[in-house]
Amino acid sequence: xxxxxxxxxxxxxxxxxxxxxxxxxxxxxxxxxxxxxxxxxxxxxxxxxxxxxxxxxxxxxxxxxxxxxxxxxxxxxxxxxxxxxxxxxxxxxxxxxxxxxxxxxxxxxxxxxxxxxxxxxxxxxxxxxxxxxxxxx
Amino acid sequence: xxxxxxxxxxxxxxxxxxxxxxxxxxxxxxxxxxxxxxxxxxxxxxxxxxxxxxxxxxxxxxxxxxxxxxxxxxxxxxxxxxxxxxxxxxxxxxxxxxxxxxxxxxxxxxxxxxxxxxxxxxxxxxxxxxxxxxxxx
Numbered sequence: 001x002x003x004x005x006x007x008x009x010x011x012x013x014x015x016x017x018x019x020x021x022x023x024x025x026x027x028x029x030x031x032x033x034x035x036x037x038x039x040x041x042x043x044x045x046x047x048x049x050x051x052x053x054x055x056x057x058x059x060x061x062x063x064x065x066x067x068x069x070x071x072x073x074x075x076x077x078x079x080x081x082x083x084x085x086x087x088x089x090x091x092x093x094x095x096x097x098x099x100x101x102x103x104x105x106x107x108x109x110x111x112x113x114x115x116x117x118x119x120x121x122x123x124x125x126x127x128x129x130x131x132x133x134x135x136x137x
Numbered sequence: 138x139x140x141x142x143x144x145x146x147x148x149x150x151x152x153x154x155x156x157x158x159x160x161x162x163x164x165x166x167x168x169x170x171x172x173x174x175x176x177x178x179x180x181x182x183x184x185x186x187x188x189x190x191x192x193x194x195x196x197x198x199x200x201x202x203x204x205x206x207x208x209x210x211x212x213x214x215x216x217x218x219x220x221x222x223x224x225x226x227x228x229x230x231x232x233x234x235x236x237x238x239x240x241x242x243x244x245x246x247x248x249x250x251x252x253x254x255x256x257x258x259x260x261x262x263x264x265x266x267x268x269x270x271x272x273x274x
Contacts, residue, residue: 009255028177030174035171035172036172037230040223086177087242104224107224110224113223115219119150
């Protein structure tokens, strides 16, 4: 997917999404080829529009109350391969190509804690040094 | 995963989850072997507990304001293979074995609308008759 203009079809699609009372919709990011679920974050109308037209995933940061162009700080961007909506139009699935790691802990996926044998276990390795991803911290 | 008692570790894990102001946490269901993302729904504390101990996925229905033991009406249950939490403990990933279809439209996944060539396209077939899944409707 490359940079493109907003089309009337895309504008109508975005208008048909069900944003919550805060104007947000949950978005699941999945590595397009391996199927790994990488993370879940939130989008507002503007971030959906920018993601669909820019080809790079942009979320809405609830803590910073600002557009979150994932990777601007860490370089770990997500290229959009395909965006999908669910039957109720209240959740998005982003099939992406993740550069490096999705998680701020330096793991590929944020879902690295699994319940096994009745207790939480960490099931993924740190593959990137968080201090190098976020040098200003 | 089979039926089990709640352990102190599981109770502590559930206590550590970040439920929102409505007492809910988003949960993504993924077919454990194919990697297909099936649906996203919501869980409350009780539904997480019942899912972890019962081995069958139970959500919270926001519209019905009740526990939603998926498949009670349609038979399309989800057996839990593994539950994972994300780094912020505010989202769950349910790796499941989906019996039949996840979507009320009779499609395997709820995410059957994709943006392709600048417009929404339906990219999955109906594989189960919704009138047979929900005969009372």
